[in-house]
Amino acid sequence: MHYIQPRPSSIVAALYTARDLGVDVAVLHGPSGCSFKHARLLEEDGMRVLTTSLADNEFIFGGQEALERVLRYAEENFSPHRIAVVGTCVAMIIGEDLPSAIRDSGITTPAIAIDIHAGYRENIEGVIATLEPAAAAGWISEDELARQRHLLAKANEVERLRGAACKTYIEPSRGDLKHVAAGRLLELARSGARGVAIMNAKKETAYMFADELVALHDACPEADVTYIANLEDRGLPKVREDGARILAGMQGRGVDPELLGALDEYGANGTAIGERLRALSPDYALIVGVPHAVPPEYTEGIEVISITNGPRQVEPLRDIGHAHVVVEVDLHPKTLGVREIVESEFGAVLRSLV
Template identity: 45%
Template structure:
């Protein structure tokens, strides 16, 4: 009942993950405006055919061909994507025909996504990109199958445990970051057994990793927290693997257990839970996509850090004792290759100093 990310935006982000150089959106110039502008910060040139009222009636295949040619002349890309929108897909525009007529000396991936694809599930747009990329020979079928399985599981998590449950959820910014950060630092200082579960999604990991961007020895030298993280640098597309490697190299604390890759967040939370289930924990801190973690299976004090204000109440309903929200994780992490400051991570580092006073 409340606005959700669209399949068009998911298509754009997935093409970005494949390292396309240019994306042409076949639709009005305002369609997915914010996503297109954000992706420019990540090194992707996003253009539009700027369909107008007459194009909705008469079609705009020639306009798409012209835009494709101009895009190639301007940027000389090796890999391009063409993304449909509600306007072009409803009137039946043929993206493949326009690409064939443009006859560019590069690979062009056609994605026939629109706002209602798959009843509006945003992951459907990403699946369309994967299937089209296989047809174009950009990725192997096996990698597409693995990622499609992850996307389908992600949709299930959102519909059963997240913000896509079918009811209106009022935005909520959660508990005081300062108070919760002090609680976490105090637990480590008092010798309690604390586990941090990094279960982040793709590039947002650069922000969520900042939560464990401190040295436990500054709190208590003989009480290292348990760190589990979905930072497998050998899984996923090259861009995603690089994110994981960059973060692992920068983190000051050793990771105790790797749960999987950054695009496997729908299942890595269960892997983390299985690893932690027999440990006598006093506190679990889960961040990134915390609603995928089965916190209801643990009789322990818990903290969730999410990037969605509409996830605060669902996380409390799942059983988390404390929930805080980080804002604008996507926009803050686009174009970076190093850990980005997070409010909660900053509060933890500040709390270390406060407790020493």
């Protein structure tokens, strides 16, 4: 499909994947403004992001010396555990040899070169471009690389079928008013109807999406609700650590969910969630995180309240029959760098109605 709306960047995807691999210093080989917003956000998450700050002179004569200098600076000043050199459009156009720069810099820190640019239609190219050298360096196994390829393909498929990439252009929306959706959820939970509360969240966003399940339990602890969360122990190092923390946080608040899928399996988890829904046969469902992963044939006849963090996801969710769609605005920046569950706006509203 040809999109005429902004889509995620493959360079940014490479940065986030490097973080998940335990990289503590990433060097963007390009102009100082490249991926500025996400670089700053990732620094909030504990990964230092440096830049070679290439300018017009280097665009002509090359920037390998600058890259070698920044690599030595990173090693001397930050004593990193792992380094990733991340390419940009400029580095690609002028033909920079990133592996050669790593070798010639003389650093001894384990480092990988990620040859990537922003000229891909799908941002998963940035993830693959990071995982392949990581596997070659022994940071992950070949089995994990194959697993990640499968998960990326499934996540892409979901976005194309029912997500923000299912149409050429989707009007952004803030969705339903939170107090209206929360009021309906309370009404259903208090009525004695059978409910299911499902978290199928992407990686660190689960630090906030988990709160919405906890908030429902806080508001209606005696309600007939089955709680399900994708917190199984699989994935890249940070993903597994986040899953363990979030699960412990939920259990500490009185919610001990059934585990179905891992935090990086949100795109591949839809059919398994659907089959569980079929088995439980609930009257209503709260689905948070990536609710569009669940094929609509599994939610027919169920009143669905879904919560996403994508304003362009509201229309597709309504199209597949979700009765109420809520958006957690600016969720991702609020979950970077945290190590415990963060209160969500929907959760706060739900608690305030009790």
